[in-house]
Amino acid sequence: MIELHYYPGNASLFPHMLLRELGVPFDLRLVDRRVDAQNSAAYLALNPAGKIPVLVHDGRAITETVAIGLYLADAYPAAGLAPPPGSPERGDYYKWMAQIANTLQAEFRAWFYPHEFTTDPDGAEAVKTAVGRRLTAAFERIADQLGERPWLLESGVSAADLYLWLMIRWGRTLPTPAREIGALGALAERVQTRPAARAALEIEGLEAPFV
Ligand SMILES: N[C@@H](CCC(=O)N[C@@H](CS)C(=O)NCC(=O)O)C(=O)O
Structure with missing residues (x-):
């Protein structure tokens, strides 16, 4: 259960x-x-x-x-949403999962909750400006590595693409929306048109545009 x-x-x-x-x-x-x-x-x-x-x-x-x-x-x-443990692509998969968690998701905490990252009552805007730049740079690095591939892993779609999709969605609030960086918008579109993703979005009551 x-x-x-x-x-x-x-x-x-x-x-x-x-x-x-x-x-x-x-x-x-x-x-x-x-x-x-x-x-x-x-x-x-x-x-x-x-x-x-x-x-x-x-x-x-x-x-x-x-x-x-x-x-x-x-x-x-x-x-088939994770390469088998011990397979050559497993390392790439761990890399993406860790990078999305430690870099994008962790940085988004500062973007959405900037007051937690400063003791200055007027400091939230400065935190957002700095972390917004860091997030855009992180998305650019990921887009560079993705190139024109449809998914993060060469073998095909994985859980990492769904995780990245959520970061691209959160990244719609950045000065440079994440969907506009390299092929990230195309990857997001590929994820959100899958029936499973659409069902989750509908049940959570979320409305287009999703990213
Ligand atoms: N490291 C945690 C962070 C989770 C997190 O920050 N969740 C947010 C929502 S996206 C939350 O619970 N916010 C409510 C709060 O902090 O009170 C994880 O990956 O699960």
């Missing part, structure tokens, strides 16, 4: 799309941020950090978006 604790458009959207791609049954549990439910005692028992998402699989809670993605893609290998 799998439960995904989510909020529309949050980091949970990546594991939500992935679960639908994998074709496994799961329950969606809304963490209602409008009433600060991520800091309720019940939720903190699942994730002491009070962050979304949490995946609960047979009673065991898994936190951290990248960990949930890596775990799910390996747990359901028939979908």
